[in-house]
Amino acid sequence: MHAITVTTPGGPEVLTWSEVDDPRPGPGQVLLDVVATAVNRADVLQRRGLYPPPPGASEVLGLECSGTIAEIGDGVRDWQVGDRVCALLAGGGYAEKVVVPAGQLLPVPDGLDLAAAAALPEVACTVWSNLVMIAGMHAGQLVLIHGGGGGIGTHAIQVAKALGATVAVTAGTENKLAACRDLGATITVNYRDADFVTAVRDTPQGGADLILDNMGAKYLDRNVDALAKDGQLCVIGMQGGAVGELNLGKLLAKRARVFATGLRGRPETGRSSKAEIVTEVTRKLWPLVADGTVRPVVHTELPITEAGTAHELLDSPDTVGKVVLRVG
Known part of the structure; x- marks a missing residue:
């Protein structure tokens, strides 16, 4: 062959x-x-x-x-x-x-x-295992998805919306943000010129109940800032680096949870x-x-x-x- x-x-x-x-x-x-x-x-x-x-x-x-x-x-x-x-x-x-x-x-x-x-298969198993099987995503939550225009992002938007969550996304071009809105994202943030932490804090939830992150170290501290009380941060990629500092004081104050998983x-x-x-x-x-x-x-x-x-x-x-x- x-x-x-x-x-x-x-x-x-x-x-x-x-x-x-x-x-x-x-x-x-x-x-x-x-x-x-x-x-x-x-x-x-x-x-x-x-x-x-x-x-x-x-x-x-x-x-x-x-x-x-x-x-x-x-x-x-x-x-x-x-x-x-x-x-x-x-x-x-x-x-x-x-x-x-x-x-x-x-x-x-x-x-x-x-x-x-x-x-x-790859996006479906990644999104379902993390957002649903581990994090227990459900209706009424605010879910922040980084890299909303990618394969995992476009799939995660649809799954979150189907299960009754409100979806926020980050992406780097208006073309990708428009596609995210078409798929069901309510809050869209161009990470090149806007702050996703502010965007999710200025919501009734006061932050994201669940974050799906493909960036890793680069976004670690800001992701914790963006979490609501009892929020969960799921790290599935390291496009922004593998080594970051986690502020445990912030995590404890929010009763938050950080977990990282791989599929392969x-x-x-x-x-x-x-x-x-x-x-x-x-x-x-x-x-x-x-x-x-x-x-x-x-x-x-x-x-x-x-x-x-x-x-x-x-x-x-x-x-x-x-x-x-x-x-x-």
């Missing part, structure tokens, strides 16, 4: 469509013929040599994909050859074929084609596993996708051979939502 390989860590130009060995499914796994995959920030970091895959995972980029089941390993009983699925991966999505643990498969939601479905390195099964998250997403979120309440936001689709261009688009001020790569 063919896959995108990284010749040496570097820029988008190091991504090469190359012939590699075909994967084979082991017990509890399935083999997919990949139709599409989608680009995530982790792919860019791995391309640059900064984010290696977990032990035993494919070295090929790609944390999600869609396709059809081509082969089933021993012990898999809930799926059949030919099923249309999308999948959460630890790696391997930028390829014609990929092996997936059966517990990380999701059915393609009703009404979606396979290309659109490829844009869902979670165990496949058991407590807090990928399989547990996938099961919850399929049962509780997929009906909202099927009825159109939550939809994938895809900026563009490109052939897999243009993966380098797709990586460049991730940092474009004009890109809203996900960039999908068509494989099959």
